Amino acid sequence: MSRGSLLLKMELRSNPEMLCVVRNALGELAAKLGFSEPECRAVVLAVDEALTNIIRHAYLGDPEQSIEASFRRIHVLRDGKSEDALEILLEDSGATANPEKMCGRALEDVRPGGLGLHFIRKSMDTVEFSHSNGRNQLRLVKILHGQTTQKGS
Amino acid sequence: MQIAARHLDKITIFDISGDIDLATSPQLRKALLRELRELKMPRVVLNLGAVRYIDSSGVASLVEGLKASRDVGSRFILFGLNKTIREVLQLSKLVRIFEIYENEEQSVAP
Numbered sequence: 001m002s003r004g005s006l007l008l009k010m011e012l013r014s015n016p017e018m019l020c021v022v023r024n025a026l027g028e029l030a031a032k033l034g035f036s037e038p039e040c041r042a043v044v045l046a047v048d049e050a051l052t053n054i055i056r057h058a059y060l061g062d063p064e065q066s067i068e069a070s071f072r073r074i075h076v077l078r079d080g081k082s083e084d085a086l087e088i089l090l091e092d093s094g095a096t097a098n099p100e101k102m103c104g105r106a107l108e109d110v111r112p113g114g115l116g117l118h119f120i121r122k123s124m125d126t127v128e129f130s131h132s133n134g135r136n137q138l139r140l141v142k143i144l145h146g147q148t149t150q151k152g153s
Numbered sequence: 154m155q156i157a158a159r160h161l162d163k164i165t166i167f168d169i170s171g172d173i174d175l176a177t178s179p180q181l182r183k184a185l186l187r188e189l190r191e192l193k194m195p196r197v198v199l200n201l202g203a204v205r206y207i208d209s210s211g212v213a214s215l216v217e218g219l220k221a222s223r224d225v226g227s228r229f230i231l232f233g234l235n236k237t238i239r240e241v242l243q244l245s246k247l248v249r250i251f252e253i254y255e256n257e258e259q260s261v262a263p
Contacts, residue, residue, distance in 0.1 A: 016176035023172075023206065041237060045244075048208050052175045115209035115245050122244055 004074030004087060007033075014055045014092070015063035022069065023048055029071060033086055034144055042123035043086065043142050049116040050090050050138055058094025058136060067092050076143060084144040085125070091137050097129070154204075156184050164196040164261055170203035173211030181211065185218035193225050198260045202233030207241050219251060228252060232260045 008029055012018045023044050030040040051067065059065040068091040075082045121127055126141035154177035159166045165188050173181055188194050197218065201207075215231070222229035232254045234242070242248040254260045 016174065019174050019176060020172055038240070041240060044206075045208065045241065048174065052208065052210060055175065115212055119209055119241070119244055 004072040006070060006072050007086075008071040010069045012067050012069065013063060014059045014065040014067055014094075016052075016055060019048055019051060022051060026071070030086065030142075033073065033084075035086070035142070039142065039145075043088075046120045046123035046140055046142075047088060047090070049119045050140065053097075053116050054090065054092045054094060054136075054138075057097060058092045060095070065092070065094060074141070076141065078143070086142045086144065088140040088142075089137060090140070091135050093135050096131050096136055154180065156181060158184070158188075161261055163194065164198060165192075165194045166198045166200060166257070166261070168200045168203070170205075172206040173204060173214070174206065174208045175210045178208075178210040178214045182214040182217055185214065186221055189218065189221040189225055189227055189229070194227060196228040196230065196261075197222060198230045198232065198257070200233050200257060201231055201238055202235070204235070204238060207238050209245070212241060212245050212247065215251070216247065230254060230260045232256055 008025065010022065010025070012022065026047055027040055027044050030043045031037075035043065047069070051069075054067055055061065055063075068089075070089045072087045072089075074085050074087045076085045077083075120140070123142075124140045125143045126139065128139040130137045130139070154169065154171035154173055157168045159168065167184065167188075169181065171177070185197065188197050199215075199218075219229045221227075230252045233256070234253060239248070242251070
C-alpha cells in the first residue's frame with residue numbers, strides 16, 4: 001500500500017458545531033473522487049460518528065480540544081489487484097479507549113446509544129484504532145469500487 | 154436543525170428540518186420528552202420530510218422518545234422519511250420498532 005496523495009487536511013476543535021462543516025466538506029470530496037451517492041453517505045456517516053466518539057469519549061465533551069483529520073487517496077491491494085481508495089486518519093490527544101470495550105452493543109437491545117461504532121464498521125472497508133506518543137489514531141479506508149488501477153501504476 | 158410544533162386535537166406534530174447530530178439531538182430529545190412525559194400527549198408525530206441528515210445520537214433521541222411513549226401509553230409516529238434517514242434506521246436495525254407512515258394524513262388518522 002502506498003501512502004498516497006494528501007487531498008485535504010483539517011484541524012478542528014472538538015465542538016459538536018463543527019460536525020456539519022466536516023460532513024459538508026467530506027461529502028463534496030467523496031463525490032469528487034467518484035464514490036456513488038450511497039457510498040458518500042456511508043463515508044460521511046462513519047466520519048461523523050468517529051468524530052462524535054472522540055468528542056464524547058476521548059475529550060469528555062470538552063469543546064476546546066483539537067482533532068486532526070487528513071484525507072488521502074491511496075491504492076490498496078485486494079485479491080492481487082490495486083484499487084483506489086480513500087484513507088481517512090483522525091487523531092486526538094484525549095483519553096484512550098479500551099479496544100476490548102469498543103464492541104458496540106447487540107442491535108437486538110433496543111436502547112439509546114452504542115450505535116456509532118456499528119455504523120462506522122458497517123460503512124467502511126477498514127477500521128483500525130492505534131495509540132502512540134500520547135495520541136489516538138483512527139484509520140478508516142473506503143475502497144472506490146469500479147476504479148481498479150494497474151499494479152505498479 | 155429547526156423544530157416547530159403544531160397541535161391537532163390531542164396530537165402533537167413536530168415539523169423537523171436540517172441535521173440531527175450530536176450538536177442538535179439534545180434539543181430534539183428535550184422537545185420529545187416534554188411532550189410525552191410532562192404533557193402526556195396521546196400521540197406525538199414527527200414529520201422528518203425536511204431532515205437532511207441523522208446520526209446515531211439522533212437515532213438515540215428517537216429511541217428515547219419511543220421508550221417514553223411506551224411508558225406513558227402514547228403513540229409515537231414517524232413520517233416523511235427520506236432515503237438518508239431510512240438507510241440509517243435500517244443500518245441500526247431499529248426501523249422495525251418504530252410506527253412509520255408515508256404521510257401526515259396516515260399519521261393522524263384515527
